[in-house]
Amino acid sequence: MTEKAPSLVQARIDLLTKFKDALVDWHRRTQELDDENVTLAASQRPRPPGRETLEARSFINRNLVAAKQAVEEAGVYCAVAGSVGGSLQNVDPFTNVFGAVFGESFVPGLLDQVDRAIGVYEHLAAKTGLVRVVSSGPFDVETAIERALRLAFRSGPPANERAVQDQVEVILSSLGVEFTREQEVAPVGPRAFRPDFALTPMSLALEVKFTNDRHGASEAQEEISADITAFKTKWSRLLVVVYDVGVIEDPQRMRDDNMKHFGVSVLIVKH
Numbered sequence: 001m002t003e004k005a006p007s008l009v010q011a012r013i014d015l016l017t018k019f020k021d022a023l024v025d026w027h028r029r030t031q032e033l034d035d036e037n038v039t040l041a042a043s044q045r046p047r048p049p050g051r052e053t054l055e056a057r058s059f060i061n062r063n064l065v066a067a068k069q070a071v072e073e074a075g076v077y078c079a080v081a082g083s084v085g086g087s088l089q090n091v092d093p094f095t096n097v098f099g100a101v102f103g104e105s106f107v108p109g110l111l112d113q114v115d116r117a118i119g120v121y122e123h124l125a126a127k128t129g130l131v132r133v134v135s136s137g138p139f140d141v142e143t144a145i146e147r148a149l150r151l152a153f154r155s156g157p158p159a160n161e162r163a164v165q166d167q168v169e170v171i172l173s174s175l176g177v178e179f180t181r182e183q184e185v186a187p188v189g190p191r192a193f194r195p196d197f198a199l200t201p202m203s204l205a206l207e208v209k210f211t212n213d214r215h216g217a218s219e220a221q222e223e224i225s226a227d228i229t230a231f232k233t234k235w236s237r238l239l240v241v242v243y244d245v246g247v248i249e250d251p252q253r254m255r256d257d258n259m260k261h262f263g264v265s266v267l268i269v270k271h
Contacts, residue, residue, distance in 0.1 A: 020118070033050075071114060091106075097110060144171050145267060148174075161243075180198050217244075
């Protein structure tokens with residue numbers, strides 16, 4: 001039995017939890033190193049950061065954009081007061097995570113935002129009804145499709161990709177978002193790539209894939225790779241919805257491999 005890919009909400013809880021741990025680890029190690037170097041004699045060379053410190057910093061850098069997006073779409077992001085060019089301005093704590101203002105690190109305040117976002121997603125995962133994300137952005141679209149698409153085929157798997165597209169259109173219509181179906185075009189050289197749906201106000205292209213024993217994971221991945229190259233020339237975000245009838249053995253790997261690209265999200269719905 002293949003392992004079910006975690007939901008977007010759970011994936012964000014996992015990401016933000018690891019991001020928080022890396023922030024705490026980097027901050028603690030950096031402070032300890034600074035304290036050690038302060039005590040060195042003038043003739044001694046400061047000790048450079050160790051491997052663990054560099055690994056924590058690397059993890060933060062590699063997941064910075066995803067973590068910021070998750071915090072923003074949880075509705076808890078806020079800039080902080082900082083000094084830029086000698087004047088007091090609002091500063092992005094994510095972009096300046098390794099810096100300081102008036103000698104104070106951005107990390108403690110950033111940890112508060114990450115904790116608040118984790119709390120939002122935990123409520124969503126538990127379906128407490130106490131928190132509702134109201135951004136009406138790509139996160140809402142993906143969450144709605146994730147919740148409703150499988151239910152649309154309770155009586156049996158879809159016959160083809162067109163049937164999945166039709167149900168996605170129903171979901172988008174129920175959300176009240178502005179979209180077009182198979183109308184917008186992204187010209188790339190002599191070819192014209194047309195996404196299944198274009199949500200222009202969100203700068204989001206939405207593409208549907210259907211995998212079964214006649215159209216497997218490798219064929220879908222080739223199509224997704226081409227979509228990323230083409231659609232990112234016109235839209236800043238791409239959401240790929242894959243409805244799988246039992247052939248994708250490692251859905252989490254497919255998600256991770258494609259979501260390394262900035263602005264790309266892959267939702268795999270297993271029948």
